[in-house]
Amino acid sequence: xxxxxxxxxxxxxxxxxxxxxxxxxxxxxxxxxxxxxxxxxxxxxxxxxxxxxxxxxxxxxxxxxxxxxxxxxxxxxxxxxxxxxxxxxxxxxxxxxxxxxxxxxxxxxxxxxxxxxxxxxxxxxxxxxxxxxxxxxxxxxxxxxxxxxxxxxxxxxxxxxxxxxxxxxxxxxxxxxxxxxxxxxxxxxxxxxxxxx
Numbered sequence: 001x002x003x004x005x006x007x008x009x010x011x012x013x014x015x016x017x018x019x020x021x022x023x024x025x026x027x028x029x030x031x032x033x034x035x036x037x038x039x040x041x042x043x044x045x046x047x048x049x050x051x052x053x054x055x056x057x058x059x060x061x062x063x064x065x066x067x068x069x070x071x072x073x074x075x076x077x078x079x080x081x082x083x084x085x086x087x088x089x090x091x092x093x094x095x096x097x098x099x100x101x102x103x104x105x106x107x108x109x110x111x112x113x114x115x116x117x118x119x120x121x122x123x124x125x126x127x128x129x130x131x132x133x134x135x136x137x138x139x140x141x142x143x144x145x146x147x148x149x150x151x152x153x154x155x156x157x158x159x160x161x162x163x164x165x166x167x168x169x170x171x172x173x174x175x176x177x178x179x180x181x182x183x184x185x186x187x188x189x190x191x192x193x194x195x196x197x
Contacts, residue, residue, distance in 0.1 A: 005073060005127050013115040016077075018086060020123050023072040025063045030074065032059070034085035037108035045144045046106050048165055062090070069093040071127055075116055086111040089120040091128055091136065100135040101128060103170075105147065117150055125154075129172050136170040 007021035023031070035043075035054050043051045054062075065072045072090035076083050086108055091101035103124065107116050128136070140147050142161055151168050152158075159167040 005071075005123065008123075010075075010119045010123075012119065018075050018077055018116070018119075020073055020075050020120065023063055023065055023074045023088060023090075027063055027074065028059050030076070030083065030085045031062055031088070034074075034088065034106070034108055037085075037110070038106070039109050042106075042109055042112075045141045045147075046104070048139065048141055062088075065090075068131070069096055071124070071131065073120060073123055073127070075111075075120055087116050087120055089117075089124040091124060091133065093133070094137065099132055100137055100169075101133045103136045103138050105138075112146065117147070118153075121150065121154065125172055134172050136172065138168045138170070139165045140168055142166050 005020075005022045007019060009017040009019050011017050032054060038046070040050070062072060064070065070090070070092045072088060074088045075086040077086055078084075087106055089103065089105045091103045093101045103121075105117055105120060107120075125136070138147070138151060138156075140151070141164065148158070148166065148168065151170055154170050156168045156170040159169060
């Protein structure tokens, strides 16, 4: 049975704390609201092509989580009587028996560059490792320098560019320095950030 992520709060670089939790089928409207906050460029970099809207089939896929093969988490800012979606991260196993999974990360434009992607990936990695995933694979647009840099900080290896995308593989274990210590600011830091709250 897959691990369930218990909701928690995590601090961003701004000092603000946001809530991270699993995405469920009840979150369709939040996904649409978050998508509406993405610029054309952010949509292009995320979907590797122009993507003016989310289809019903995509919403079904993006919220069909909780099994052995697919997990998705979201970050949100909670107000007195509202919830603002800030980003999401997900993985889907390459096949039911695989210990590798493809990932995707989406952050609304006004929440980019403040540590939210790092926090979401840290939580997603912890979730994945505890569910038997040993490697993440990401297909990233070559111009998505922020995502490429974030994945490199987590020990990623780029396997070349083809068809307008770069394949990046991230082993799910902290990169080590020459003395065998986990490198600061990499996966170990992401795990630690994911456990705050």
